[in-house]
Amino acid sequence: MKKRVxxxxxxxxxxxxxxxxxALKNWVASQENFDNVFCIVDLHAITVPQDxxxxxxxxxxxxxxxxxxxxxxxxxxxxxxxxxxxxxxxAWILNCFTPMGWMGRMTQFKEKSEDKKENVSVGLFDYPVxxxxxxxxxxxxxxxxxxxxxxxxxxxxxxAQRFNSIYGETFKxxxxxxxxxxxxxxxLLEPTKKMSKSDDxxxxxxxxxxxxxxxRSAIMGAATDSQKEIRFDLDRxxxxxxxxxxxxxxxxxxxxxxxxFEGKGYGEFKKDLAEKVIEFLxxxxxxxxxxxxxxxxxDTLLQEGAEKARPIAEKxxxxxxxxxxxx
Ligand code: ATP
Ligand code: LTN
Numbered sequence: 001m002k003k004r005v006x007x008x009x010x011x012x013x014x015x016x017x018x019x020x021x022x023a024l025k026n027w028v029a030s031q032e033n034f035d036n037v038f039c040i041v042d043l044h045a046i047t048v049p050q051d052x053x054x055x056x057x058x059x060x061x062x063x064x065x066x067x068x069x070x071x072x073x074x075x076x077x078x079x080x081x082x083x084x085x086x087x088x089x090x091a092w093i094l095n096c097f098t099p100m101g102w103m104g105r106m107t108q109f110k111e112k113s114e115d116k117k118e119n120v121s122v123g124l125f126d127y128p129v130x131x132x133x134x135x136x137x138x139x140x141x142x143x144x145x146x147x148x149x150x151x152x153x154x155x156x157x158x159x160a161q162r163f164n165s166i167y168g169e170t171f172k173x174x175x176x177x178x179x180x181x182x183x184x185x186x187x188l189l190e191p192t193k194k195m196s197k198s199d200d201x202x203x204x205x206x207x208x209x210x211x212x213x214x215x216r217s218a219i220m221g222a223a224t225d226s227q228k229e230i231r232f233d234l235d236r237x238x239x240x241x242x243x244x245x246x247x248x249x250x251x252x253x254x255x256x257x258x259x260x261f262e263g264k265g266y267g268e269f270k271k272d273l274a275e276k277v278i279e280f281l282x283x284x285x286x287x288x289x290x291x292x293x294x295x296x297x298x299d300t301l302l303q304e305g306a307e308k309a310r311p312i313a314e315k316x317x318x319x320x321x322x323x324x325x326x327x
Contacts, residue, residue, distance in 0.1 A: 004139060004142070005027070005035070005036045006038075006143055007027055008041040010197075012198065015208045017249075020069065021179065025182070028070040031070070037077045037140075039081050042059055042082050043130060044081070047121055047127050063298045067287075068285075068288035073301050073305065077305050077308045079308070080306065083306035084310050086313035086317040090316070091133040093321070094129050102158065106155065109124060141172065144177040146178070146184060153174060167323040167324070170320060181248055182245075190204075210281075215278055220271070224239050225239060231243075232258065
């Protein structure tokens with residue numbers, strides 16, 4: 001029996017190279033060895049305001065990106081979270097077993113709710129419980145995510161353990177799997193801040209579907225520093241980030257990259273990085289365009305995915321309901 005992998009991405013904003021290197025790349029790389037479930041987490045996306053028309057489009061766009069990146073619907077179950085209602089139901093039940101204090105400590109909540117005051121929804125606060133439900137419904141072994149989501153996988157384990165200790169063994173405890181390189185790609189203009197799809201003003205991110213001009217100009221304009229050497233030095237976040245992107249898209253090792261740019265200037269390095277990012281994204285973008293020519297095909301794949309996910313999720317939900325004494 002293969003181990004199960006579960007992961008998801010929110011259909012909001014434009015997917016960028018950070019999402020690819022932190023998450024998608026690893027889903028594809030280990031696809032053959034696992035039983036994979038990949039979700040488009042639209043219920044998570046509405047924890048902050050979304051335009052309904054755009055949300056619907058983004059769901060299909062993310063699905064197209066999953067498939068273009070190499071997710072194979074024969075090897076992986078790909079579906080939309082809101083198509084499987086067990087996710088929202090389990091989230092409610094787990095809410096009743098999760099202390100408020102645990103949620104208040106979540107870094108992502110603190111960051112995303114800063115300056116918003118009364119505009120912060122209860123859903124945003126509760127976001128990690130819905131994520132725990134996603135993961136726990138499928139007896140997940142591993143959750144491949146970027147560094148920023150590690151805390152949410154850890155709280156998932158805490159929630160599962162608490163439930164198991166009251167009702168007996170019900171949920172498997174999942175492990176976060178964080179990549180060695182590209183786990184936290186930084187904003188190109190402010191390299192002390194994570195590259196984020198909710199802040200993708202021009203020049204800050206490298207969107208997977210961007211034109212070559214956009215990609216080139218974002219890379220050429222990326223913040224560096226006043227030093228000269230091109231090496232992996234964590235104290236120089238701008239250069240470190242660009243080198244990490246280089247590593248991620250070329251697969252070269254760090255020593256090779258440093259040797260290649262020894263004695264060269266930032267301009268030359270950036271030009272080469274832009275070419276490598278473009279070379280890497282062009283075949284992906286081509287596949288994306290081909291796949292999305294007929295939107296009905298994507299819809300069919302998503303429906304088939306939901307059909308495969310639903311019985312697994314419902315079985316676990318029924319076990320939980322019965323243990324709790326519901327119904
Ligand atoms: P937002 O910044 O708007 O919260 P996001 O870019 O974090 O969005 P998500 O849908 O929340 O996007 O994340 C999808 C996946 O991409 C997650 O596994 C997350 O850890 C990973 N990820 C997100 N940003 C980065 C980043 N800058 N570097 C590496 N991985 C990232
Ligand atoms: N919170 C995640 C998206 C997400 C997720 C999941 C990831 C929702 N449910 C389950 C892994 C497993 C994020 O990337 N922001």
